[in-house]
Amino acid sequence: xxxxxxxxxxxxxxxxxxxxxxxxxxxxxxxxxxxxxxxxxxxxxxxxxxxxxxxxxxxxxxxxxxxxxxxxxxxxxxxxxxxxxxxxxxxxxxxxxxxxxxxxxxxxxxxxxxxxxxxxxxxxxxxxxxxxxxxxxxxxxxxxxxxxxxxxxxxxxxxxxxxxxxxxxxxxxxxxxxxxxxxxxxxxxxxxxxxxxxxxxxxxxxxxxxxxxxxxxxxxxxxxxxxxxxxxxxxxxxxxxxxxxxxxxxxxxxxxxxxxxxxxxxxxxx
Amino acid sequence: xxxxxxxxxxxxxxxxxxxxxxxxxxxxxxxxxxxxxxxxxxxxxxxxxxxxxxxxxxxxxxxxxxxxxxxxxxxxxxxxxxxxxxxxxxxxxxxxxxxxxxxxxxxxxxxxxxxxxxxxxxxxxxxxxxxxxxxxxxxxxxxxxxxxxxxxxxxxxxxxxxxxxxxxxxxxxxxxxxxxxxxxxxxxxxxxxxxxxxxxxxxxxxxxxxxxxxxxxxxxxxxxxxxxxxxxxxxxxxxxxxxxxxxxxxxxxxxxxxxxxxxxxxxxxxxxxxxxxxxxxxxxxxxxxxxxxxxxxxxxxxxxxxxxxxxxxxxxxxxxxxxxxxxxxxxxxxxxxxxxxxxxx
Numbered sequence: 001x002x003x004x005x006x007x008x009x010x011x012x013x014x015x016x017x018x019x020x021x022x023x024x025x026x027x028x029x030x031x032x033x034x035x036x037x038x039x040x041x042x043x044x045x046x047x048x049x050x051x052x053x054x055x056x057x058x059x060x061x062x063x064x065x066x067x068x069x070x071x072x073x074x075x076x077x078x079x080x081x082x083x084x085x086x087x088x089x090x091x092x093x094x095x096x097x098x099x100x101x102x103x104x105x106x107x108x109x110x111x112x113x114x115x116x117x118x119x120x121x122x123x124x125x126x127x128x129x130x131x132x133x134x135x136x137x138x139x140x141x142x143x144x145x146x147x148x149x150x151x152x153x154x155x156x157x158x159x160x161x162x163x164x165x166x167x168x169x170x171x172x173x174x175x176x177x178x179x180x181x182x183x184x185x186x187x188x189x190x191x192x193x194x195x196x197x198x199x200x201x202x203x204x205x206x207x208x209x210x211x212x213x214x215x216x217x218x219x220x221x222x223x224x225x226x227x228x229x230x231x232x233x234x235x236x237x238x239x240x241x242x243x244x245x246x247x248x249x250x251x252x253x254x255x256x257x258x259x260x261x262x263x264x265x266x267x268x269x270x
Numbered sequence: 271x272x273x274x275x276x277x278x279x280x281x282x283x284x285x286x287x288x289x290x291x292x293x294x295x296x297x298x299x300x301x302x303x304x305x306x307x308x309x310x311x312x313x314x315x316x317x318x319x320x321x322x323x324x325x326x327x328x329x330x331x332x333x334x335x336x337x338x339x340x341x342x343x344x345x346x347x348x349x350x351x352x353x354x355x356x357x358x359x360x361x362x363x364x365x366x367x368x369x370x371x372x373x374x375x376x377x378x379x380x381x382x383x384x385x386x387x388x389x390x391x392x393x394x395x396x397x398x399x400x401x402x403x404x405x406x407x408x409x410x411x412x413x414x415x416x417x418x419x420x421x422x423x424x425x426x427x428x429x430x431x432x433x434x435x436x437x438x439x440x441x442x443x444x445x446x447x448x449x450x451x452x453x454x455x456x457x458x459x460x461x462x463x464x465x466x467x468x469x470x471x472x473x474x475x476x477x478x479x480x481x482x483x484x485x486x487x488x489x490x491x492x493x494x495x496x497x498x499x500x501x502x503x504x505x506x507x508x509x510x511x512x513x514x515x516x517x518x519x520x521x522x523x524x525x526x527x528x529x530x531x532x533x534x535x536x537x538x539x540x541x542x543x544x545x546x547x548x549x550x551x552x553x554x555x556x557x558x559x560x561x562x563x564x565x566x567x568x569x570x571x572x573x574x575x576x577x578x579x580x581x582x583x584x585x586x587x588x589x590x591x592x593x594x595x596x597x598x599x600x601x602x603x604x605x606x607x608x609x610x611x612x613x614x615x
Binding site: 160161162163164165195198199200203204206207208210211212213214215217218221224225259263266267268269270 | 330516
């Protein structure tokens, strides 16, 4: 191997090691920008983007009224959404509304493609716009908390939970992401998140949890391995999948209380 | 004064700086587990790579060590054991070392690091605290987990379970297993080592016809308990924890005899950095307090001489596990290939 070749190999190895140490978080549409850690500085941009999206949706509906589906070009809806920075601001701060935005985008896109009545189209538009404004409100609130130092820095690198309670919190966030990915029509990715969450997070907690409430663990086992993946694979509605996830999150809250109480009562190591 | 009490008193004095003894001199011949009171304070910086497992119990142990040693600055990187193993190997290839210690939940992962020549030799009196079969020059097993056959007690009794794992395909019992699970794959690696690839492939093929797959081994045990399958293949502690949460659970444990079916695997720690500080950190994990804590709270098997498991936990002397160098469980790739070849994965 030449010296240059050796150096290149060395650099590749070093980069590999560095990548393994801090893997950047990549969401559906590329890496999260650092702007998510400076929300206040970007609120104006986000507001402009939401207005811009609303205008684009309005224009699309006008084109639909004038020239039908071909003129409307509904595929552009997803492109518009993926273009804006606001996308990752809401995705990293409040995933449930992020999922609603995708639900609204695809609701409107589907209604146009199916040549729905203008009343139905307007209904879908209202749902989308409500979700967008609700999302902007959530990001503004998050910006205030961020400014006061009340929120953790948004991870632009993946972190691992340090204990069972943190693992349960992480599970709830991942379950929200399942709904978001399903709303994005990424069913396979949604199911993968369910499986990864089970194997990498819940599986590490359930051994401790089962000695406290075996029935609860049994329920969650079934939810993770049967109920939720099957609902996604069978093409249930987003609202149905969201209901399953919300029920699971309630059980996770129960698990959280049980583990918290158990930790208080556990004997000291030394 | 009894010898052990005398040694502890010496250690306490040495830790306080009253005697010019180092820890190796103090613990030159520890026949039994050492109390944390006998250990020196930890001072300095360490980076620990911690394989995820056992909920927060390993974290509790680490926090207790930190609380006891305020002058120890411990950085922790957490992740799945397999990922951390890959990170250590990649870092070494790149000529960097970020981890000073690696605590893995699986001895196969430890074996990959020791095989790469990255683990430092540990003091003989440290490894000498462990039971004979768990002494290795460059890593320390912390706690053990036994492969078992959980069975449904409404349908079967222990004497109906074959004591030869290789005989399971010849029974009429329905079986639950979790082939994607790391503990199961280590068990198959153990079988490959003991029986050879051909026999293992035949066993897997025969079992595959009657086995129902589960994502994890707790799922296997729960399926056995509710009668979905007659028996399962799983580490011992899932059954014990289930019974702790549901005392009338319809499940109990059976053990095979001197084969992979009752393999004792271990979590383990190794030092990647030379010096007393990493070795002394490891000593804390071998104390009778930590060994007892993990046995009582996580149902894991203590591996240090003189620490008895609490009532209800299987004792190693009552079973007959096979003699396998646990680091050989690192030979995982051929296991995965074989499981794929026969359609189990």
